[in-house]
Amino acid sequence: MIPFLDLSSMNSRYRDELISACARVVDSGQYIAGEELAAFEQEFADYCGVKYCIGVGNGLDALNLTLRAWILSGLLKAGDEVIVPSNTYIATVLAVTENRLRPVFVDPDPETFNIDHKNIEKVINPRTRVIIPVHLYGRLADMPTIMDIAARNRLLVLEDAAQAHGAGIGGRKAGAWGNAAGFSFYPGKNLGALGDAGAVVTDDSSLAEKVKAVRNYGSRQKYHHDLQGVNSRLDEIQAAILRVKLPYLDEDIRIRREIAQTYLASIKNRFLTLPDISAEKSIADSHVWHIFVVRSDYRDQVRKHLDQSGIASMIHYPIAPHCQPAYSDYQSLKLPMAEYLQSTVFSLPLFPTMKSEQVAEVVRACNAFKP
């Protein structure tokens, strides 16, 4: 069986380094907010090309605490509207509603899967305060246009970069476009810890300072609490693990692009629609291929055929946030593109330790499918 993602083979490439990083933390006696975290924050900020990085407990909190910090700074208040893509992982929306802000769902462009700027313009009104573009599946949203819309309408931009470490346009990376960005280091992300972890990145010193306090009980000085914060910290073990893996991220992205290129060039089946990257200058332009998503009107049949050929696949995502029971208030919304995508998309295996024979097998099985 070709797995969808093989995390153990990916992490075992660095087994010795990971174990000595963990041993270093065990021996240090410092397990929260120590040198590993400070070093990782600096290294990841440098990688993204921003001034500040604040490690937090997970990707959801990276988004959540940024919005919270803006509320605490008076830039946002409960009931304000936040524009989010209609096809995203639920975390993007949870961060909004956790802060009692109002999500305004906007349909994506079906070719890029990312939020469509023409639809953003349609929903902006005096209550709109924030846009959260998601760099879905590893492809940068149309940030030049989104930043222009935000500037014209005085909106804040929070990038959901959980799937897009290292993606960029013209050398400017995910995380370096908006007022702030949230990253996840969930194990399956392109830069994954061995547990939960996340980070906020920003060039805004006052936002960085606030998020830093909020993640740690609203405290700037031990036992002094200026804000009502939470406990959401990136612990030393995970920071040390991420420091081992960060230097290999670009090489992994290169391999991901190579596999994606093979799929794009070799999968030829009129019942499958491959991602359209014709708007990008090259395969290496913006996309880091966190997930390789294809569309088919025969999705369930294709997946069954792949399964019978020994190939795992997944659906990202089978139910759009506004169709989830958790958001039943939004069920009557009509978001045709999100609804079309949730019933036609599925994802092929793509991970850096995939062997070329496995890639070829996926291609063969895709090409052999007939409804």
Ligand SMILES: *Cc1c(COP(=O)(O)O)cnc(C)c1O
């Ligand atoms: C994974 C993910 C998150 C949340 O990250 P966690 O670390 O799992 O909390 C947020 N947004 C998107 C788009 C994601 O894929």
